Amino acid sequence: MADPMKIRATLKGDLADVRVLMGHPMETGQRKDGAGKPIPLHFIQEVTVKLNGKTVIEGQISQAISRNPVFSFRVKGAKSGDKVEISWLDNKGDTNRTEAAIA
Amino acid sequence: SIADSKDIVIDAPQIAENGAVVPIEISSNLPNTRSIAVLVEKNPFPLVAKFDFHEGAVPFVKINAKMGESSNVRVLAEAGGKYFTAFKEVKVTIGGCGG
Numbered sequence A: 001m002a003d004p005m006k007i008r009a010t011l012k013g014d015l016a017d018v019r020v021l022m023g024h025p026m027e028t029g030q031r032k033d034g035a036g037k038p039i040p041l042h043f044i045q046e047v048t049v050k051l052n053g054k055t056v057i058e059g060q061i062s063q064a065i066s067r068n069p070v071f072s073f074r075v076k077g078a079k080s081g082d083k084v085e086i087s088w089l090d091n092k093g094d095t096n097r098t099e100a101a102i103a
Numbered sequence B: 001s002i003a004d005s006k007d008i009v010i011d012a013p014q015i016a017e018n019g020a021v022v023p024i025e026i027s028s029n030l031p032n033t034r035s036i037a038v039l040v041e042k043n044p045f046p047l048v049a050k051f052d053f054h055e056g057a058v059p060f061v062k063i064n065a066k067m068g069e070s071s072n073v074r075v076l077a078e079a080g081g082k083y084f085t086a087f088k089e090v091k092v093t094i095g096g097c098g099g
Helices: none
Strands: A006-012 A013-021 A046-049 A054-061 A070-076 A085-088 A095-101 B008-011 B015-016 B024-028 B033-040 B047-052 B059-066 B070-080 B084-092
Touching: A006 A085, A006 A095, A013 A085, A013 B024, A046 A070, A046 A095, A054 B059, B008 B070, B008 B084, B015 B070, B024 B033, B024 B084, B033 B059
Parallel strands: B015 B084
Antiparallel strands: A006 A013, A013 A070, A046 A054, A046 A085, A054 B047, A070 B059, A085 A095, B008 B024, B024 B059, B033 B047, B033 B070, B070 B084
């Protein structure tokens, strides 16, 4: 099971800056292990950002995103205490979802 | 046709020391920006990510991307039913796609 994401959501006026760190190998399928065998493709494909239960951003991402992805997003009309939920789905069907309150 | 736009702002290093983690920040000042796609033209698979922005989202994103070699980082934004584009050249010292 995946570790929870680290989310930091801070308010600037009514704009919330949302920064998220995800733990994921984001293997491109191009790397080889010590024995010379290719390490299979394993990467987050979809990222969803919700504010108070409503989807605001949907991302389709590729294996070209760096290992342990870090993303920053901005949402408007946010207030302190509002809930930001970030979820991801990878190419193996694994998912992760973490929620945080806007500071 | 896709118009070049100065309303797409790409902030990325001129020279990336580590091609495995290249920070790229993108903002679109085009009204009604619905989506932003980020491509690294010389990567084996150029499309790095695409984000759709719904009501309440600001057309802004910061990502860390892998770049195999020096290349243009190209952004395609869809705004008001039309496509616009901008690019920034990023030089890479050590490629980061693996293999």
